[in-house]
Structures are given as C-alpha cells and as structure tokens.
Amino acid sequence: MRRGTEGDEGRGKRDEATPFPTRLARVLRRIVGAPDYAAYVEHCRLAGHAPKLSEREYVAEFFEAKGKGVRCC
Amino acid sequence: MNRVFPVLVWSGIAAGGAAAFGVLALSRGESVNAAWLLTAALCSYAVGYRFYSRFLADTVFGLDDRRATPAERHNNGRDFVPTNKWVLYGHHFAAIAGAGPLVGPVLAAQFGFLPGTLWLVIGVVLGGAVQDFVILFCSLRRDGKSLGQMAQEEVNPAAGATAMLAVLFIMIILLAVLALIVVNALRASPWGLFTLACTVPIALLMGWWMKRWRPGRVGEASAAGALLLLGALVAGGWVAGQPHLAPLFTHSATTLTWMMVAYGFIASVLPVWMLLCPRDYLSTFLKITTILVLAFAILVILPPLKMPALTPFATLGEGPVFAGKLFPFAFITIACGAISGFHSLVASGTTPKMIARESDARMIGYGGMLMESFVGVMAMIAACTLDPGVYFAMNTTPAALAQASQALGQAGFVVTPETMQALAARMGEATLVARSGGAPSLAVGMAQIFASATGALAGGGRTLDALWYHFAIMFEALFILTTIDTGTRVGRFMLQEIVGHVWPKFGETSWYPSVIASSACIVAGWGYFLYQGVVDPLGGINSLWPLFGISNQLLAAVALCVGTTILIKMGRQRFAWVTLAPLAWLVTVTMTAGWQKVFSSDPRLGFLAHAASLAGSTDPHAGRLIFNDRLNTFVALLFMLVVAVLIVTSVREWWLVVTRRKAAVVHEAPFVETGYATGD
Numbered sequence: 001m002r003r004g005t006e007g008d009e010g011r012g013k014r015d016e017a018t019p020f021p022t023r024l025a026r027v028l029r030r031i032v033g034a035p036d037y038a039a040y041v042e043h044c045r046l047a048g049h050a051p052k053l054s055e056r057e058y059v060a061e062f063f064e065a066k067g068k069g070v071r072c073c
Numbered sequence: 074m075n076r077v078f079p080v081l082v083w084s085g086i087a088a089g090g091a092a093a094f095g096v097l098a099l100s101r102g103e104s105v106n107a108a109w110l111l112t113a114a115l116c117s118y119a120v121g122y123r124f125y126s127r128f129l130a131d132t133v134f135g136l137d138d139r140r141a142t143p144a145e146r147h148n149n150g151r152d153f154v155p156t157n158k159w160v161l162y163g164h165h166f167a168a169i170a171g172a173g174p175l176v177g178p179v180l181a182a183q184f185g186f187l188p189g190t191l192w193l194v195i196g197v198v199l200g201g202a203v204q205d206f207v208i209l210f211c212s213l214r215r216d217g218k219s220l221g222q223m224a225q226e227e228v229n230p231a232a233g234a235t236a237m238l239a240v241l242f243i244m245i246i247l248l249a250v251l252a253l254i255v256v257n258a259l260r261a262s263p264w265g266l267f268t269l270a271c272t273v274p275i276a277l278l279m280g281w282w283m284k285r286w287r288p289g290r291v292g293e294a295s296a297a298g299a300l301l302l303l304g305a306l307v308a309g310g311w312v313a314g315q316p317h318l319a320p321l322f323t324h325s326a327t328t329l330t331w332m333m334v335a336y337g338f339i340a341s342v343l344p345v346w347m348l349l350c351p352r353d354y355l356s357t358f359l360k361i362t363t364i365l366v367l368a369f370a371i372l373v374i375l376p377p378l379k380m381p382a383l384t385p386f387a388t389l390g391e392g393p394v395f396a397g398k399l400f401p402f403a404f405i406t407i408a409c410g411a412i413s414g415f416h417s418l419v420a421s422g423t424t425p426k427m428i429a430r431e432s433d434a435r436m437i438g439y440g441g442m443l444m445e446s447f448v449g450v451m452a453m454i455a456a457c458t459l460d461p462g463v464y465f466a467m468n469t470t471p472a473a474l475a476q477a478s479q480a481l482g483q484a485g486f487v488v489t490p491e492t493m494q495a496l497a498a499r500m501g502e503a504t505l506v507a508r509s510g511g512a513p514s515l516a517v518g519m520a521q522i523f524a525s526a527t528g529a530l531a532g533g534g535r536t537l538d539a540l541w542y543h544f545a546i547m548f549e550a551l552f553i554l555t556t557i558d559t560g561t562r563v564g565r566f567m568l569q570e571i572v573g574h575v576w577p578k579f580g581e582t583s584w585y586p587s588v589i590a591s592s593a594c595i596v597a598g599w600g601y602f603l604y605q606g607v608v609d610p611l612g613g614i615n616s617l618w619p620l621f622g623i624s625n626q627l628l629a630a631v632a633l634c635v636g637t638t639i640l641i642k643m644g645r646q647r648f649a650w651v652t653l654a655p656l657a658w659l660v661t662v663t664m665t666a667g668w669q670k671v672f673s674s675d676p677r678l679g680f681l682a683h684a685a686s687l688a689g690s691t692d693p694h695a696g697r698l699i700f701n702d703r704l705n706t707f708v709a710l711l712f713m714l715v716v717a718v719l720i721v722t723s724v725r726e727w728w729l730v731v732t733r734r735k736a737a738v739v740h741e742a743p744f745v746e747t748g749y750a751t752g753d
Contacts, residue, residue, distance in 0.1 A: 025292060031164050031167060031357075032164075032167065032291070032295075034292070035289045055288055059283070063283075063345050065152055067345030068562075069563075070422055070559065070560075071353070072409065072413065073408075
C-alpha cells in the first residue's frame with residue numbers, strides 16, 4: 001500500500017483543511033530554514049511516537065544545527 | 074498535432090534566444106536595451122533546463138522515484154525531512170545566492186556587457202548547473218554525505234584530506250574578499266555605517282525574541298527586525314546630516330578593517346542563536362524580496378545599456394578595475410552565477426537531506442543554479458546601465474585611474490569631477506570616486522533602476538535616489554556579513570576537526586579555549602588578507618578577487634573530479650563528458666590565470682613582477698608590499714598544487730577502473746523502495 005508524502009498529508013503541498021495563512025507561514029518557514037515545532041509534533045504523531053523534544057529543546061537544537069550550515073558567497 | 078505543438082514552441086524559444094544573442098553580438102556603437110539581454114538569458118535557461126537537465130536526470134544519472142531518499146529513510150522531523158520541491162527550491166536558492174553573483178558581473182563589466190553575459194549563460198547551462206546537480210545527486214545517493222567524505226570514499230583518503238584543506242584555504246580568501254567589499258562600501262559613509270551598525274542590536278533583539286521570549290517565532294521576530302531595519306535606514310540619512318553625529322560613523326578603511334575583524338571574532342564565539350541565526354533570517358528575507366523587486370523593476374523600465382558590448386580592456390589587458398585580458402580573467406572574475414565550487418558544499422549539505430523524491434533534484438540542483446545565474450545577469454544589467462565613465466571612476470583607485478587614463482580617454486569613457494560630485498550628492502555620499510569592490514557601483518545602478526521604476530509607477534514624483542542607494546548598500550552588506558558569520562564559524566569547526574586528529578581535546582566544539590583559539594586563527598587568517606587589500610595602493614580587489622576566483626573555480630574542479638569518478642564507477646563512462654568538459658575548461662582557465670598572476674612580467678598583473686618593481690623603492694611600505702606579493706604567490710601556487718594533486722589522483726583512479734585493474738565499487742546507500750506514491 002503506497003502512501004503520500006508528508007507534504008501530501010499536510011506539509012508543503014496544498015491541504016485544504018489548513019487555513020491559507022498557516023500554510024503560507026509553513027512554506028515561508030521552510031524556505032528561510034526556520035524551526036517549525038508544529039510540523040515536528042505532526043511528524044511524531046504520524047510516526048506513532050510522542051515528541052522527544054520540548055519546544056525549547058527543539059528550537060535550541062535547530063539553531064545549533066543551523067550554525068553548522070554553509071552560506072555561499 | 075499534440076506532438077507538433079511542443080516542437081513549434083521550443084523551436085520558437087530557441088530562435089528567440091538566438092535572435093537576442095545576435096542583436097547583442099552585432100550591436101556596435103549604439104545603445105542596446107536590457108530586454109535583449111534578458112531574452113537571450115531566459116530562452117537559454119528554458120532550453121537548457123528542458124533538454125539538457127532532462128538528459129542528465131534520465132539518461133546520465135538515471136534518477137529513480139522508486140528509490141527512497143535519505144529524507145524518507147532517515148526522517149526525524151528535524152534535519153532529515155521530506156520537503157515539497159518548490160519549498161526546497163527556495164531554501165536551496167537562499168543558501169547558494171550571496172554577494173558573488175552580484176559583485177562578479179559588476180567587476181567583469183570592465184570588458185563590456187557581452188563576455189560576462191555569455192559566460193554567465195553558457196557557463197551555467199553547461200557547467201555550473203551541471204556541477205550543482207551532479208553533486209546533489211551523488212550526495213542524495215549517499216545519505217547526504219559531504220563533498221569531502223565523498224572524495225575520501227570514492228577517490229581515496231588523500232583526496233578527501235586535500236579537498237578539506239582546499240575548502241579551508243578557500244574559505245579564508247573568500248571571507249577576506251567579502252569583507253573588503255563591505256569596507257570599501259562603508260568607507261567614509263556615515264549613513265551606510267550607521268545602518269549596518271544598527272543591524273547588530275537588531276539581530277541581538279531578534280535572537281532574544283526567538284530563543285528566550287517566544288521560542289521559534291521567527292516570523293514575528295523577523296517582521297519586527299525588518300521594520301527596525303527600515304527605521305535605521307531612514308535614521309541613517311538623518312545621522313549623516315548631523316555635524317556632531319556624522320563623525321562618529323565616518324571612519325577610514327583601516328579602522329573599518331579592525332571593526333570587521335572584531336565583529337567576525339565575536340560572531341564566531343557567541344552562541345549561534347544570539348547573532349548568526351537572526352541575522353541570517355533577516356538577510357534571507359531581504360535577499361529574496363530585493364531580488365524579486367529588482368527583477369520586477371528591470372522588467373518595468375527595461376533600461377538601455379550604456380556600456381559597450383566590448384571595451385578595449387578585453388584585449389589590452391590593462392583594465393583599471395583589475396589587470397588581465399578577457400581570457401582567462403573574465404572566467405574567474407565571474408564565478409558565482411556561472412559556476413561556483415562553493416555550491417558543492419551546499420549541494421552536499423542540508424539540501425540532499427530534505428529531498429522527497431529523486432526526480433526533484435533536477436529542479437532544485439539544476440534549476441536553482443539557473444536562478445542564481447539570472448541574478449548575475451541582473452547585476453550585469455545594473456552595472457551596464459551606468460555611464461561607462463562613472464563606472465570606471467567608481468571602480469578604480471586613483472593610481473590605476475592615472476595608469477589607464479589614456480585608454481579610457483581613447484574609448485570615450487570620461488567623466489568630469491562635477492558629474493561625479495553631483496552623483497555623490499544625489500546618493501547622499503561625500504564622494505563616489507575610487508569606491509572599488511563592485512558594491513557601490515551596483516548600488517548606484519540598482520538605485521537608478523529602483524528610482525526610475527518608482528518614478529514611473531508614481532507618475533514621476535520624488536525618486537529617493539539616496540534612500541535606494543543606501544538600501545542597496547545595506548542589502549549587500551547584510552548578507553556579506555551573514556556569510557562572514559557562518560564562514561568564520563564553519564572555518565573554526567574545520568580547524569578544530571583538523572587539529573583534533575592530533576589533540577583530541579581541541580576537537581571538542583564546546584570547549585571554550587578551543588573555540589576562542591580556533592576562531593582567532595580563522596579571523597587572523599582572513600583579517601590579514603583583508604588588511605593587505607585595504608592598504609594596497611592598487612586596491613585590494615586587483616589582487617584578492619582573482620585569488621578568490623581561482624580558488625572558487627578550483628573547488629569546482631574538485632567537485633567535478635568527484636562527480637566524474639562516481640559516474641565512471643557507476644558504469645556511465647560514456648557520459649563522463651558531461652562533467653569532464655566543464656572540468657577541462659575550468660582547469661585550463663584557472664591554471665592559466667594562476668600562472669599569469671604569479672609569473673606575468675606586467676607588475677600590475679604578476680605578483681613576482683610587482684615585487685621586483687618595488688625592490689630598491691624608497692616607499693616606506695615597500696617591504697610589506699613585497700612580502701604580500703610573495704605571500705599571494707605562495708597562496709596561488711598552493712591552490713594550483715592542491716588541485717593538480719587531486720586531478721592526478723582522480724585520473725589514476727579513472728584509469729584503474731576503466732582498464733578493469735580495480736573493481737568499480739560505489740559507496741551508494743542500498744536501494745530501498747519508497748513508501749511514497751510515485752508519479753504524482
């Protein structure tokens with residue numbers, strides 16, 4: 001049984017149940033590389049386990065990882 | 074009918090592009106509209122993307138949507154996340170596009186608009202986009218491994234170590250050049266310095282907002298930061314007009330150099346959420362918005378190009394902006410926008426960990442680079458809308474201007490001091506003469522385009538030239554500082570890793586003595602080259618930009634070596650020309666440029682000749698300048714040697730595999746069938 005991507009199920013691709021401003025905010029967050037705790041919680045729910053990180057822990061870890069990324073010239 | 078229509082459409086696009094190139098190439102002595110340049114570029118991108126990238130995706134790489142990507146297999150909701158391809162396209166573009174595609178074309182405009190534009194368009198379709206795509210594909214098949222790791226596994230361990238050292242050296246030169254651009258733009262500019270100085274407290278406030286007050290609320294914090302930034306921009310104009318405040322923000326290039334060095338060190342040792350992340354968000358929003366607005370403004374006004382298609386400096390090699398003939402220097406001056414080795418670090422960084430389907434790599438890798446090339450074409454248009462006399466007066470030091478005055482006069486590229494003074498007054502600056510580095514002339518070009526567009530849209534009201542000029546300066550300086558923040562930090566991590574092999578404690582990235590020592594080493598490295606550029610009487614751009622171009626293109630050669638090795642090991646040697654052709658071109662260009670920079674007998678071009686010309690000089694700085702020339706010689710030769718080693722190592726590996734003396738072992742992650750629906 002094939003399933004859709006997580007995007008098809010509510011992230012990235014159009015999801016009529018989610019209000020447009022929320023969808024737009026999610027897209028912008030992804031483009032600029034901003035943390036999205038709601039998406040992380042949603043991922044954990046789909047994966048069938050409770051979130052391992054609190055929002056503060058998630059944000060701290062996200063920023064730490066971002067500091068190791070390269071920005072081109 | 075269904076089959077004929079696409080053929081007709083694509084034939085039309087190809088013919089349109091060819092016609093536009095024809096107009097650009099054949100126009101002599103008359104003004105050409107920017108519309109022709111845009112048409113030539115956009116038609117070429119469309120044809121390249123539709124046909125060449127599809128050939129690469131389907132025939133050469135064999136992208137397979139049945140194969141699960143790292144984002145699917147290792148999905149953790151954090152760094153490995155399957156992401157919609159349009160969103161990831163924006164994310165990838167924001168990571169690859171910086172000051173390079175804006176500044177390189179502006180400097181290369183000294184040859185005229187045609188050589189740079191041809192290189193931007195042809196280079197990206199056959200080289201730059203191919204490099205980004207092939208490295209993205211290779212990393213995608215290897216769980217998102219970095220370029221260094223792939224070089225180590227697929228070529229050999231020595232190649233991996235060589236690639237890592239090359240990246241570290243290149244990072245130091247890159248940061249020095251970028252910092253030099255900011256220093257030259259802010260020298261004696263109280264408005265510009267005040268606005269940029271304000272970005273530090275604004276970023277600190279945003280960091281506190283996003284981390285402590287309302288964790289993760291990047292949108293709110295960025296909106297507040299953007300409003301404060303615009304306030305600082307307007308306030309900067311007021312500060313510059315106050316006799317008691319303006320001197321506080323009016324500094325020499327040397328003072329600004331020390332400020333930059335101190336800033337780079339502090340940004341590297343502070344927690345990442347405090348300064349680096351908020352500044353990154355601010356600059357990303359500003360970058361995407363400004364690029365979109367610039368594209369819109371150019372399309373609205375379609376400005377005429379005042380620079381000729383070719384200037385005498387293309388063949389004379391005595392250009393006042395930087396020395397050297399069109400070949401090879403046009404091809405290393407424009408790196409980002411045509412082909413940039415640095416992109417291979419992004420294409421083997423976060424992006425491959427977020428791709429949902431293999432086929433998405435085509436749009437993100439190849440298409441993302443086409444967009445960066447388009448940014449380069451817009452920068453070329455902005456520079457070439459300037460009067461050539463103004464362009465050369467801005468981008469040339471007084472010493473170089475004096476040397477090139479005869480050639481400039483014969484070409485008709487003259488401008489009166491009164492014109493330059495009036496232009497400076499319009500832009501809210503004390504002077505615009507000898508503001509080399511590319512950023513100020515790009516800012517003037519952008520300001521004129523924005524002002525014309527707002528004037529046209531507002532029915533000819535106030536055009537706010539000075540505000541647009543300083544907005545453009547802030548836009549460029551902001552994301553250059555972001556690159557300096559991230560580059561210094563990444564350089565620090567690399568140094569800690571290298572030293573950590575012999576002293577494990579030093580390799581701990583959270584051990585503060587190691588953090589401070591490694592940050593100081595990296596900052597001292599680029600700070601030294603920055604200082605050398607600032608005090609160089611010929612302008613540091615003349616020596617540092619070619620070194621940066623050579624190093625960046627040599628990193629691209631490293632990436633293409635790795636890509637070629639993997640294609641050959643995959644049994645696709647009959648298609649290895651897709652990476653071998655740009656590799657051969659880059660090696661030819663960079664080795665020629667490197668050789669000329671070291672051994673040319675022209676003191677303006679060759680480091681050794683310049684050092685020899687200073688021997689016995691009474692100039693009190695002669696000793697230091699001679700030392701700098703010898704250091705630049707060493708750096709250029711080191712870059713060339715590093716790449717020569719990597720090429721020899723790779724060629725040996727290819728020979729062994731092709732002649733079946735060595736088994737072709739690829740280190741791909743095993744095939745796992747995707748659980749996602751395919752084909753939609």
